Amino acid sequence: MGNEDDIAAITALIHRNRIAIWMRDFETWSSCFVHEPYLVRWGWWALGGVFVRHGWADISARLRREMAERPEPQPRMAHETQVAKLNLRIHGDMAWATFEQHYPGGPVWGSKRGPSLAYEARVFERHGGEWKIAVLFLLDGGYPDDGVLRLRLDVEGRVLSTGPELEQVLQDDDLTIRNGRLRVRDSRTDSKLQAAIRWAAGQDSTYMPFTGAVPVVMDAGEGLATKVWWVSCEAGQLHFALGDARSTESRLQTAALIYGLSPAQHRVAALVADGLSLSEVAGRLKITPNTARTHLQRIFDKTGVHSQSALVRVLLSAIAPVHTQHFGSL
Template sequence: MNVAAPSEVDDILAVVKAEHVAFWMKDIEAYERCHLHAPHTWWWSYWRHGGLAIRHGWEEIGERSRQAMAAFLAPSPSYAFETNWDNMTVRVSGDMAWATFQLHYPGSDGPISDLPGTTSLAYELRILEKHDGEWRIALVSVMVPGLDQLGGPVLRLGLDGRVIWKSADAEEALANDDDLVIRNGQLRIRNRAADLRLQSAIQWAAQRDRFLMARRGAMPVIMDAGEGLPTRLWWVVAESGMILFSFGNSHLVEERLAMAASAFGLSPSQLRLANRIVQGQSLVEIADASGVSINTVRTHLRRMFDKVGVHTQPALVRVLLSVAAPR
């Protein structure tokens, strides 16, 4: 491996950082100047909202970049200029170089117009080639774990349930949740039956990361409160080799209930009832909010029992939230 002169490393970093600024400021001409326009260029990316994307050749990469900037990407000075760059490593060998780094984005409303929330952390790689004395990017790799794209307060857990990271709003959520407790550094549920489900879900998530490539998924943890009473729901999420605990994720609930409605033939009114139950409303609260009698709500509930093949409200919730699209 050749030892690069500091000036050459500076030139490489200048190209990498210019590409970053150009992308978030929607400067397509500056963005194009940073890249090698060749058939062998690559773009590899992963993020929670869209999964894996692989693009090959500048013709495709360039066209998709132009479309993205024109259609839905909003200029973001905070992302362009206030992002922190960490763990930067640059290696050079002849006319080839590669740079690895982590980007910590500032909090904002997010520059992608149809998606709320921020992207706080990204792991990135650039491979560059030198042509006519100028460094150009030949490969872009962007991996976004998406901790803050889950929605709501989130904890990251170790294999034994130990809390190793908290989102900014998780501390308040823990303080206001009478059913959760951190005991000897480990997340527990005071209700023994629900805690056993939590520990089982953590072990399930740990098994998703046994090999070189991790698998993802989400398991509901439901605390049975009894018939007609509010349901408590949390999620254990296996994501990007991590075990995450979500206090409440409306996107996951909506996704699972939509799949369940299709699988079991639930009517729109039954789907609305199921959603209210999962949100933690009692049957009395649902009746009051809907302007109907408690007996009407119970009738709808019994019809759902028949369709799903269960006999209790907690079992109904467990079955509905366990329906997931194949991954």
């Protein structure tokens, strides 16, 4: 492991690096790194995907610009974040570490949501008796700041999220938590949810993970609103989402092409998938209920289904969630 002084110095460096970047302290942040062309910063985050940065000149210039544009410090992110599962190895003047950073979450810089969990790795070098970061890896365990309510789940469906988002999701009367696991009160729909969670967990069970999302559709009576939730797997994380309009619209656009839906039929289908009853669809589109019913019947004819819940399942299954297997909707 190395001596206690080295362990303490490297641990302090990990914290100093995080605190400096969130407190917008460029000079302290700069002191954490080797100022060499071989400096590397690689990672993935929910808003931008994979990124690769090489060299002190490029990396430092990027942060200077960002700090100039967003100079406001974020003390909660800097000081309330917890480091967990630190695995540190030291050999001579080289060391490496893997760890998790658990952030307090919440808004940063006004409207953006900060990370809640990050998986990180560092390679360190000793220069002039001081430890410096030579390689930095980051995997953001969060999700896009798109306004969608999501819960993070483990592979058994146990809820890992806490706080306001959990409370908001559970305002949906059809959802509950039993023995720590997310459940739907309706047993048939709950079976679909549990199957979706098993599918999502399976995408991360192999050496190389896959990503994707599947809708869980709750049946409703004819003419009544159909409820849709989404279960997704990305970067090894499982999420349950309410009202994921981006995923819904992506599937509907493809379904419209596959089934030859007219623009008017596409609009009706989108509102049905968005959880509106047929009378609400008519009101939203400013058409008569009979016209809405006629559009819906023609969509039924094109897709070969006979109920709104079946229609939603078919339309949202228009794209396979992963390249290697087709799962459809539940």
